[in-house]
Amino acid sequence: MDERTIRLKINGREREVSLPPNVTLLRVLRDLGYVDVKNGCEKGDCGACAVLLDGKLVNSCLVLAWQADGREILTASGLGSIEHPHPIQEAFADTGAVQCGYCTPGMIMATKALLDVNPDPSEEEIREAISGNLCRCTGYAQIVEAVAEAARRIAGGGDSG
């Protein structure tokens, strides 16, 4: 299998990597240090590896890295940091929506994808938006509350990222 050099813009930063075709976007992101992107089921069922690819929510375990050549990727760590968290990340922390934390980066990216197109979602719309993200700890109540709280904070004029 021949390697090919691809260009990815990850969290605003241009990266070039050489790799064979049988490497997923999930693998290359984690190998480059973006370990906020979690390796979960590797079947597209759990959403732990969800990132935005050109603004659209995708499971990075089901995207071949070559298919992302020349495209923009946003992961949860590109949204904000411990020092400068994004309102979505603050809302998840403040509402107790994080228990083990494994689903959290994917949940946050699903929230970002929702609020980008629907800044004032109903509870039904929130549940639909995170329906591809599994949490095995909390039972979702706090996560749904976190998304609603994030929408309020962004509407209230914080940094909307």
Add this chain to the structure above:
Amino acid sequence: MTLPKFELHRPESLDEALDILASSPGAVPIAGGTALIVDMRGRRLSPPVLVDIGLIDRLSGVRIEGGEVVIGAATTIAEIKESDLIAQHSPLLSEACGLFASPSVRNRATIGGNIAYASPAADTAPPLLALDASVELASASGRRTVPIDRFFLGVRRTERRDDELITAIRFPIPAEGTEGRFRKLGLRRADAISVVSAAVSIGPPADGGRRVRIALGAVAPTPIRARRAEEALSAGPIDEGAILAAAEAAASEASPVSDLRGSDWYRREAIRALVRRLLRPVVEGRSDG
């Protein structure tokens, strides 16, 4: 787990893609990869060559062409769900795409892939059967169009030859006054494989009877049309008696299996209920009901 080794081509034109499919034995087209990558990771499939059709512009998008709705094979399920043209002409397909897997899968999965994979539970199949859709196939040696009710041959087996690519799905714009609906039953409300799915499309009354289509998913080796159920509704008035007869006929036409999602008995009961529930609102508020 790593993926098996393969060669990956990313052609930018349809002709180039068809040449690769013709000259590479065992080559398989890939679009969203939401089914194929999972099967490759599980070692159920290991094609030596993949042809990514995602860079071929003309394979995606929804358009109207000569009285037909044409959906490019690489159009994503999310794009179909959001399409105004689809909502206007075939709301049952919009509904099915809204219930398809999860948002992140819908952003990658394509209608061509869903049909090519030929799962008995493919969520776009019952609506497409109810819409009298056809599958457009292209190869280096020619083009052909296959009615979708002859496209599925068995579980994961289709009319498509290895050197052919699905380029589009097309269906006639339904007559004014046609009503269509889709329902699926899964083990949870989202991100679930259908236990039973059903689509109905009921045309307005016309001389010689109305056009009726009832299609079922996950109850036979392929998605099927319930033709006896259709006949039960195509002549006389669509009243409660006709609806019950259609539901009964649909259940008898299915050949469901028992698996971890449901028993054959349960699936037949579910067909009866789904068909009744789909038909009742279609006739309510209609003068011919």
